[in-house]
Amino acid sequence: MKKTLPILLSSLVLSTSLFANDNLAKGLNVVITSKDAQTQMMGMVLSMMTLKQKKEVNMTLCSDAGDLAVKGIESPILKPQDKSPKMMLQALIKQGAKVEVCPLYLPNTSKDESVLLEGISVAKPAEVAKKLLDKDYQNLSY
Template structure:
């Protein structure tokens, strides 16, 4: 009986430690390239949930998703939150997410850094690669 109880208690402790270590990531790296508003907002929603868990979010917007970073560019309002991907992006920045556009976006869209929303910078590929390879972060790509 004692031996069975000891085995059960040991198993419980090991599984609890395993569950605790599952959430040890420092944060989330999110790369969004999709033009689709529903896809974009899903990346934003998951990023917001990550921030609410006191984790870091590093977001890189590339290709058509780079338009979200540009002043004056609109994105559609979606249900059920009645928010657009751009509105969610701005909320993420206010909550501390680090948001960048791919270095290829601006020159290929015939734009410069002056068009970027406040809080958004141009990514440095070596820094993005370093974060993506960092095992302390989870990676999502949309």
């Protein structure tokens, strides 16, 4: 029994360090469709935390969340950051996040690419699908 305990403890330490390194994801794929500002903000906050960990963020805005990508459409200021989801979105772009709108958003809101904020483009479904299926990325949907 005395010999078994150190062996078990050693195995536990080694397996714990292996699991700790198991999540070496390249980054995060975030799909936001919600109109709710708090829900949008949570996606923005987690994306910012991901960038701060030197990981990539790929964000696709669809449906009502596509409004965040449009010049002149404001979003509410939320506590505790005293920022809006749109302000956080612009900060994410400056920090290197790739942000796109769903290809259905513009034609179904009678808008074109000229209304999009700088740094935001229209997503290509095949590329989004490829990223979502890439096991090197974690996927979040709001």
